[in-house]
Amino acid sequence: MQPIKPEKKQFENYQMVLSADCVVFGFDAGDLKVLLIQANEIPFVGQWSLVGDLIDPKEDIDEAANRILKDLTGLSKVYLEQVHTFGKIDRHPNDRVVSIAYYALVKIEDCVFDKASQKRNASWHSIKKIKTLAFDHNEILDHCYLQLKNQIQRYPIGLELLPPQFTLTELQALYEAILGEVLDTRNFRKKILSTNLFVDTGLLQKGVAHRPAKLFKINQEKYFKNGG
Amino acid sequence: MQPIKPEKKQFENYQMVLSADCVVFGFDAGDLKVLLIQANEIPFVGQWSLVGDLIDPKEDIDEAANRILKDLTGLSKVYLEQVHTFGKIDRHPNDRVVSIAYYALVKIEDCVFDKASQKRNASWHSIKKIKTLAFDHNEILDHCYLQLKNQIQRYPIGLELLPPQFTLTELQALYEAILGEVLDTRNFRKKILSTNLFVDTGLLQKGVAHRPAKLFKINQEKYFKNGG
């Protein structure tokens, strides 16, 4: 075995471009939403697309995804999970760009779009109404959405989409929006409360024309102990 | 919104190198094994490492993983699943190399190592005995092994590691090796047979000094219908 001295030129013919694309999920008005912006690359100019950017060679890939989110929403401690890497040869029209897909869970009301994002019409779109996206972003979206569905049934990550205090009805609506099916209220509550990840704040909803719901919050200690 | 005409130079500063690394699982003598070769890159020369190679910019990433396996084992229709992309800045000592990790399931007896692999001592290592690997390959291995454990409990992919005909005891041994725990024989058989993915060939083991076991095979029709 002859050790090969690794020199830059060894890699010369293997250079390509990496991007990180994020499916940013939010929840509002009983609807699961995804953050989209308008593409600015030919031939997709003006078409809706996921948010993404090229990864700098000096940058960790997870940090790149975080940077993209921070730039776009102003949020820095966001739930972010790598899902899959998409690398078909012709997925990008002008160059070989391999994309690492992430999904993020954010609270919509905390987002503040920067000017660049505003120019590109950054906005929330109900997942049920999303049509054709730029590039292979429909495929990426489908993959990430499926991953979210699977994860929500194993881990209490749904909390990342809700404000600090929420009612169990809101929580159920969130699960129903993500899973795309209606759940039995009693069974849902039984299961959710049996995890002890949710604690009653003792507070009640106000100003609603019906029996006010109890407000719950995360059991911080238990949530973070389980690596939430 | 001004459309940006994408030109090569736009991407000039974002070039990096992509590799595919494969955790190749095999099963032999009741043991889950992983195919390793000796690294030939400073400072890891001679250390055990996963099999991998750089991805050519003209090559689909999944095809690259398949090519690596084909070159190494001679096998071309291998169960292969992308797991995760590893992109810490310093994971490769001499350049920025981002690695897409795959795991593969192969039948050990079908593998034929080519000369290059032989030179680098391609060989099967019990997963229980694997120590320090080159690069960040321990991390990659752990990730892929965990993924395999999860998948085996949902899908009957274990078959990919067994010869065309096998006994239920062998199948159980495989599950136990992967999961790292002993299973109850009666419950295991009940569950496995209830899937109808396995059919009795009517044949028996020969030449064993005990009651010969029935030989089973895959229910092809059902297996492939479920996207196996």
Place this chain on the structure above:
DNA sequence: TCAAAAGTGTTCTTATTACACCCATGG
């Protein structure tokens, strides 16, 4: 006839599903 692994059912426990009425508030 012995050693060694193959093969087989039932009971208990736990998790999941299905289902209907009363409660508290604002208007």
Place this chain on the structure above:
DNA sequence: CCATGGGTGTAATAAGAACACTTTTGA
């Protein structure tokens, strides 16, 4: 007092876990 959504328990079913003995072969 009515409309609206909040909140609660029990019974039935299904899935998973625990457990021990008989069978068939080669040596």
